[in-house]
Amino acid sequence: MNPSVNQFSELTWSDLILWAGKKTVQEGQKYQQEGNVKQLALTKSGGILAWVEAEEIFSTRVECNADEITTDCSCNSAEHACAHAVAVIIEYIAHLKRNIAIPVAEKNDRRLFLL
Numbered sequence: 001m002n003p004s005v006n007q008f009s010e011l012t013w014s015d016l017i018l019w020a021g022k023k024t025v026q027e028g029q030k031y032q033q034e035g036n037v038k039q040l041a042l043t044k045s046g047g048i049l050a051w052v053e054a055e056e057i058f059s060t061r062v063e064c065n066a067d068e069i070t071t072d073c074s075c076n077s078a079e080h081a082c083a084h085a086v087a088v089i090i091e092y093i094a095h096l097k098r099n100i101a102i103p104v105a106e107k108n109d110r111r112l113f114l115l
């Protein structure tokens, strides 16, 4: 597996809270627990991509390189971290823990064009 992807699995709750803030992490956790993260996929650059159903459906991409998390989300939040990105990270970690295989996104994945 791509080493940069594995860095997500090292993330702890306190890392997430430090990165996104407690309120955003709680919101993201709620989206994930309610099953609002759909069609999780890996990107060729080692990031993760998913749809997140919130007030509307957002396309969200998260990358983790050298301990720095960067995100792109179609919600265009002014914050560096939105609850959708948090939800995608939590869903990804849940997949890793349960050993659920994650497909690699196609180059022409529709979500990539929404970011």
Ligand SMILES: [Zn+2]
Binding pocket: 058, 060, 073, 074, 075, 076, 077, 082, 083, 084, 085
């Ligand atoms: Zn967002």
